[in-house]
Amino acid sequence: MLIPINSLSRRQRAHVDLAMKIAFDASNTQGFRHGAVLVSGGRVIRAAANTEKPTRFGTRFRTRGTGIGTHHAEVSCILGLDRSLTEGSTVYVIRLGRGGDLRLSQPCQMCQAVLQFVGVRSVFFSVDETMFKKARL
Numbered sequence: 284m285l286i287p288i289n290s291l292s293r294r295q296r297a298h299v300d301l302a303m304k305i306a307f308d309a310s311n312t313q314g315f316r317h318g319a320v321l322v323s324g325g326r327v328i329r330a331a332a333n334t335e336k337p338t339r340f341g342t343r344f345r346t347r348g349t350g351i352g353t354h355h356a357e358v359s360c361i362l363g364l365d366r367s368l369t370e371g372s373t374v375y376v377i378r379l380g381r382g383g384d385l386r387l388s389q390p391c392q393m394c395q396a397v398l399q400f401v402g403v404r405s406v407f408f409s410v411d412e413t414m415f416k417k418a419r420l
């Protein structure tokens with residue numbers, strides 16, 4: 284479902300703003316700035332950015348032959364959490380372009396598989412400067 288950014292609720296907008304701040308503050312991401320926020324029961328559980336560090340957990344969920352997974356923001360925001368915090372939750376994901384503009388941040392195959400595995404129910408990601416998309420996993 285596509286949602287214009289100016290139709291987001293105040294709470295949704297706050298989660299998006301937090302994801303943007305985390306992505307903006309992230310360093311060593313070689314130009315790819317993603318931020319993700321895990322929300323469960325209306326509470327922010329964790330906010331995380333992507334890093335270039337490899338993750339064995341993520342790699343388990345990659346399609347064979349597609350290499351090593353790194354800490355994408357979505358993976359970083361669920362790692363090590365108890366399932367009671369991830370089951371039925373929502374993950375907000377954004378990507379910033381070089382100028383700080385919102386870009387398409389649809390979770391990749393690995394991240395979708397990881398989020399499904401830990402019970403995340405839906406993702407909410409930036410499409411461009413004007414639109415978000417909500418998708419059930």
Ligand SMILES: [Zn+2]
Binds near residue numbers: 394
């Ligand atoms: Zn990913």
